[in-house]
Amino acid sequence: MKMPKDFLFGAASASYQVEGAWNEDGKGLSNWDVFSKIPGKTFEDTNGDVAVDHYHRYKEDIALMAEMGLESYRFSISWPRVFPNGTGEVNEKGLEFYNNLIDECLKHNIVPFVTLYHWDLPQALEEKGGWKNKETVDAFVRFADTCFQSFGDRVRHWITFNEAVIFCSLGYLTGAHPPGIEGDVKGYFQTTHHVNIAHARSVELFKQNGYEGEIGITHVFNPAFSIDDAEENKFAEMHANAYATHWFYDPVLKGTYPEYVVKGLDEQGLLPEMTDEELDLLKRTASMNDFIGLNYYSPQRVMKNDSALVMAGGRENSTGRPGNPSFDGVYKTVMMDDKVYTKWSWEISPEAFLDGMHMLKDRYGDVKIYITENGLGDVDPIVDGEILDDPRIEYIEGHIRAVKHAVEQGINVAGYYAWSAIDLLSWLNGYKKQYGFIYVDHANGLERKKKKSFYWYKDIIATRAENL
Numbered sequence: 001m002k003m004p005k006d007f008l009f010g011a012a013s014a015s016y017q018v019e020g021a022w023n024e025d026g027k028g029l030s031n032w033d034v035f036s037k038i039p040g041k042t043f044e045d046t047n048g049d050v051a052v053d054h055y056h057r058y059k060e061d062i063a064l065m066a067e068m069g070l071e072s073y074r075f076s077i078s079w080p081r082v083f084p085n086g087t088g089e090v091n092e093k094g095l096e097f098y099n100n101l102i103d104e105c106l107k108h109n110i111v112p113f114v115t116l117y118h119w120d121l122p123q124a125l126e127e128k129g130g131w132k133n134k135e136t137v138d139a140f141v142r143f144a145d146t147c148f149q150s151f152g153d154r155v156r157h158w159i160t161f162n163e164a165v166i167f168c169s170l171g172y173l174t175g176a177h178p179p180g181i182e183g184d185v186k187g188y189f190q191t192t193h194h195v196n197i198a199h200a201r202s203v204e205l206f207k208q209n210g211y212e213g214e215i216g217i218t219h220v221f222n223p224a225f226s227i228d229d230a231e232e233n234k235f236a237e238m239h240a241n242a243y244a245t246h247w248f249y250d251p252v253l254k255g256t257y258p259e260y261v262v263k264g265l266d267e268q269g270l271l272p273e274m275t276d277e278e279l280d281l282l283k284r285t286a287s288m289n290d291f292i293g294l295n296y297y298s299p300q301r302v303m304k305n306d307s308a309l310v311m312a313g314g315r316e317n318s319t320g321r322p323g324n325p326s327f328d329g330v331y332k333t334v335m336m337d338d339k340v341y342t343k344w345s346w347e348i349s350p351e352a353f354l355d356g357m358h359m360l361k362d363r364y365g366d367v368k369i370y371i372t373e374n375g376l377g378d379v380d381p382i383v384d385g386e387i388l389d390d391p392r393i394e395y396i397e398g399h400i401r402a403v404k405h406a407v408e409q410g411i412n413v414a415g416y417y418a419w420s421a422i423d424l425l426s427w428l429n430g431y432k433k434q435y436g437f438i439y440v441d442h443a444n445g446l447e448r449k450k451k452k453s454f455y456w457y458k459d460i461i462a463t464r465a466e467n468l
């Protein structure tokens with residue numbers, strides 16, 4: 001079977017990780033511009049000052065994506081490039097860059113798929129409390145509307161937020177991401193609620209103003225599976241899926257928070273402050289969401305936690321490495337002998353991906369899905385100057401096959417975006433963790449080079465994955 005003709009084969013990036021030009025053309029400071037310069041926060045003190053210089057080299061990069069036959073490019077907009085202080089004055093040069101980027105995509109018949117927020121919050125807002133402060137919600141809605149007005153004549157696909165669970169939990173539970181706070185559990189849940197309100201208000205505004213196209217949100221998709229059939233471990237599975245998935249997906253797709261989590265948080269005095277008006281907003285906007293974006297890399301294998309609650313913070317544990325207890329100590333993730341893992345100990349399981357998508361359909365019905373990220377973080381083998389990233393080809397082949405099976409089994413998947421189009425700055429892992437189809441040679445002026453997977457993906461797109 002060929003993938004449907006309107007299925008989008010894409011690839012993704014994020015502003016802070018690719019653009020560089022951190023202080024050029026009127027751009028304001030982001031929280032990551034500041035946080036990454038705190039000694040020890042990132043591997044080898046890497047930061048996004050230059051990244052892979054997409055800001056100056058986007059035409060070359062888009063041309064390479066077009067050569068690959070890429071049908072769609074998912075990229076994010078740097079909020080502080082548009083609003084240097086988070087709100088107030090608009091930076092026209094910032095709008096100009098994204099207008100040029102969008103026009104370059106369209107010139108090559110590449111569909112722009114825009115993420116409004118991929119973690120780079122204006123520092124001016126972070127300093128006023130960031131996502132714990134309701135004012136940030138107001139500022140986001142203004143930023144979103146400015147983008148709708150400026151780009152909505154050519155952009156027809158919008159994602160409000162990328163992976164709320166990551167920037168909220170790493171910002172307020174483990175402290176590995178800005179603002180670097182550890183153990184603020186109530187603050188963590190409050191930020192997730194504020195992000196949900198910012199999303200819902202932006203969706204309602206998008207629909208009320210009659211912008212063309214579709215809007216949704218992207219969440220981590222990390223389905224939990226018990227290590228066995230023991231009752232206590234099946235409970236751990238239920239608990240993990242409730243807190244890591246339903247807490248984020250239900251308010252968007254059902255318009256309500258999962259009762260099990262609300263009850264648990266209330267009993268612990270951790271329930272976010274939520275007004276009736278906000279809860280009504282979630283309820284009335286749920287049906288306005290056009291799709292849900294899934295960022296799937298791996299499942300989590302869980303069991304009842306039998307050790308003291310040790311919040312393993314720090315860089316290496318922030319990338320989803322198994323072995324950590326949940327924030328509340330109820331369950332822990334484990335590695336299993338019969339599973340396959342990446343160099344960063346992330347399980348590789350296209351099977352769990354397909355099972356998880358069925359779980360979502362059972363809970364949310366026939367919701368339109370985009371796979372907005374999926375890929376292999378690896379240290380790519382280089383042989384005689386050629387980047388032979390066969391492990392990445394094998395990983396992506398298995399996951400596109402799972403997407404194909406999902407579509408054949410009646411699950412409404414409308415597109416697949418590999419993470420990432422081009423090698424880029426990993427938030428905490430510098431450049432050692434590569435994801436791209438295009439290699440960036442940091443030893444030779446950021447020269448671009450096509451990997452083996454570049455040619456492989458080109459063929460997959462051309463044949464619409466018919467032979468998978």
Ligand SMILES: C[C@@]1(C(=O)O)OC[C@H]2O[C@@H](O)[C@H](O)[C@@H](O)[C@H]2O1
Nearest residue numbers: 014162163319377419426427433
């Ligand atoms: C933590 C990590 C990683 O470095 O592997 O997960 C996979 C991927 O997720 C994306 O949303 C991040 O923007 C990107 O940088 C990657 O981040």
